[in-house]
Amino acid sequence: MSKVSRRKFLAGSLAGGAAVMLSPAKNAMAAGSFAGFPEGMGVLVDMTRCVGCRSCEAACNKEQKLPAPDQPFDDYSVFDQTFHHGTQKRRPTEKAYTVVNRYEPEGSDKPVYRKIQCNHCNEPACLTSCFVNAYTKTNEGAVVYDGSVCVGCRNCMIACPFHIPGYSYSKVIDPVVKKCIFCYDTRVKYGKPPACVEICPAQVLTFGKRKDLLKIARARIKKNPGKYQAEIYGEKTVGGTGWLYLSGEPFEQLGFDTTLQKEPIINNVKGFLGTVPMVLAIWPALFTGFHLLATKNKGHDDHHDSDAEEGEE
Amino acid sequence: MFVDSKWHMKSLLILLSGLFLTLPAYAMDAPESVTIDALAKYYEPVEFDHEMHVDVSEDCSSCHHHTTGTGTADQYCSKCHSEYKELVKVACQDCHPTQPFSAEVVNLQSQQDIFHADMNGLVGAYHQNCMGCHQEVGGPTGCEDCHARTEAGDEFYHAGKYAPTTAEHATAGH
Ligand code: SF4
Ligand code: SF4
Numbered sequence: 411m412s413k414v415s416r417r418k419f420l421a422g423s424l425a426g427g428a429a430v431m432l433s434p435a436k437n438a439m440a441a442g443s444f445a446g447f448p449e450g451m452g453v454l455v456d457m458t459r460c461v462g463c464r465s466c467e468a469a470c471n472k473e474q475k476l477p478a479p480d481q482p483f484d485d486y487s488v489f490d491q492t493f494h495h496g497t498q499k500r501r502p503t504e505k506a507y508t509v510v511n512r513y514e515p516e517g518s519d520k521p522v523y524r525k526i527q528c529n530h531c532n533e534p535a536c537l538t539s540c541f542v543n544a545y546t547k548t549n550e551g552a553v554v555y556d557g558s559v560c561v562g563c564r565n566c567m568i569a570c571p572f573h574i575p576g577y578s579y580s581k582v583i584d585p586v587v588k589k590c591i592f593c594y595d596t597r598v599k600y601g602k603p604p605a606c607v608e609i610c611p612a613q614v615l616t617f618g619k620r621k622d623l624l625k626i627a628r629a630r631i632k633k634n635p636g637k638y639q640a641e642i643y644g645e646k647t648v649g650g651t652g653w654l655y656l657s658g659e660p661f662e663q664l665g666f667d668t669t670l671q672k673e674p675i676i677n678n679v680k681g682f683l684g685t686v687p688m689v690l691a692i693w694p695a696l697f698t699g700f701h702l703l704a705t706k707n708k709g710h711d712d713h714h715d716s717d718a719e720e721g722e723e
Numbered sequence: 724m725f726v727d728s729k730w731h732m733k734s735l736l737i738l739l740s741g742l743f744l745t746l747p748a749y750a751m752d753a754p755e756s757v758t759i760d761a762l763a764k765y766y767e768p769v770e771f772d773h774e775m776h777v778d779v780s781e782d783c784s785s786c787h788h789h790t791t792g793t794g795t796a797d798q799y800c801s802k803c804h805s806e807y808k809e810l811v812k813v814a815c816q817d818c819h820p821t822q823p824f825s826a827e828v829v830n831l832q833s834q835q836d837i838f839h840a841d842m843n844g845l846v847g848a849y850h851q852n853c854m855g856c857h858q859e860v861g862g863p864t865g866c867e868d869c870h871a872r873t874e875a876g877d878e879f880y881h882a883g884k885y886a887p888t889t890a891e892h893a894t895a896g897h
């Protein structure tokens with residue numbers, strides 16, 4: 411049992427809340443130092459400027475070498491797509507790390523477009539929930555991941571307050587997390603703006619140091635208080651995010667979760683840290699238990715075979 | 724297309740560097756037409772009918788802020804720039820950088836005074852200014868109303884002959 415197989419991890423996550431709540435423990439201490447990389451970069455998204463052209467989606471697709479889209483990027487009928495009985499608009503997926511959605515807030519004479527992608531949190535819940543340390547918050551502010559160590563447990567998917575990480579199922583036995591990485595490898599690392607920022611025709615997206623962007627955002631609000639909401643979404647949300655939003659309409663009318671806490675998600679689990687060593691000790695036993703339960707009705711030999719195979723991974 | 728002035732030489736230089744929208748210092752010297760090719764990769768250059776826009780706009784400063792015309796109407800800018808004073812810099816790209824997020828410009832965000840730290844890049848300045856007005860007066864607002872897309876553009880947007888086939892389409896959703 412020195413190596414826990416993927417299937418056992420999955421069985422473990424069936425235990426629901428328990429696995430998600432407890433797994434951040436491993437990275438929790440390190441996470442405390444993420445609050446302020448002073449030179450961290452970010453992007454200010456000014457939704458009052460967005461014209462919904464979807465060029466940012468196209469640029470992301472090209473830069474990240476993503477699969478061809480289901481519809482052309484100049485097809486605006488995607489704004490009418492909804493999921494889960496009309497309750498959910500498009501979300502980023504493993505094939506599209508950013509999507510633009512259209513909203514028609516009450517009392518507004520024109521539609522509002524909102525680009526979504528990973529917000530590159532100061533203290534990322536995805537990172538703290540990942541027990542194989544797949545995630546890294548870089549000095550430049552990007553939240554990146556190492557797909558080669560991802561075991562596909564989906565903890566980060568559940569932990570992310572913005573429902574960002576997607577999963578690639580192309581290799582059935584090797585699912586891997588897929589999300590916006592702030593064009594880290596190809597651009598931000600070299601001081602260049604992400605592809606979406608560069609293509610945006612209306613300069614909805616302003617790339618800069620997070621601390622400068624906050625000043626710029628406050629200055630825009632001050633200069634034009636009638637045009638903007640007073641709040642900068644992401645300034646405080648879940649401990650602050652690298653991507654910040656300005657809006658002319660109330661955020662809750664544009665699909666933003668305005669009920670999220672100000673503290674980083676990690677603070678929720680700090681109380682559990684004391685129990686962690688014990689938990690880590692009993693995990694393997696727990697998972698073995700789940701596994702035995704799940705395979706109870708199968709022949710004993712069967713079980714042994716599959717176990718051996720998985721152990722090879 | 725351009726009148727003979729010191730701006731002429733400058734225009735040529737900028738044309739060679741691939742990007743320009745330049746205006747002579749006096750409205751009466753303004754060019755009839757200006758070629759804008761800031762997006763030339765995915766779109767054909769746009770012939771901007773400057774003369775027509777001079778006719779329909781109230782004053783040069785509607786677009787040129789405080790650099791030419793009767794001075795800015797923007798209360799925020801007029802605190803310093805209320806006096807009508809012709810500036811040497813009149814062309815859009817004299818102030819609005821073509822690469823607004825180069826390391827150099829990003830550095831300026833923290834160094835410049837708060838009034839100019841938030842400067843739009845050239846493409847952003849065009850679209851915010853053009854689209855804002857076009858929406859108000861009913862001018863064209865769709866991308867291809869002004870920009871004819873190139874083949875590289877079709878490929879980029881997965882449109883035209885690069886559009887996904889219906890078979891791929893069937894997998895839409897999430
Ligand atoms: S938005 Fe979600 S995926 Fe992105 S850094 Fe924050 S928690 Fe992680
Ligand atoms: S490229 Fe800019 S204007 Fe176009 S949809 Fe994206 S954010 Fe909006």
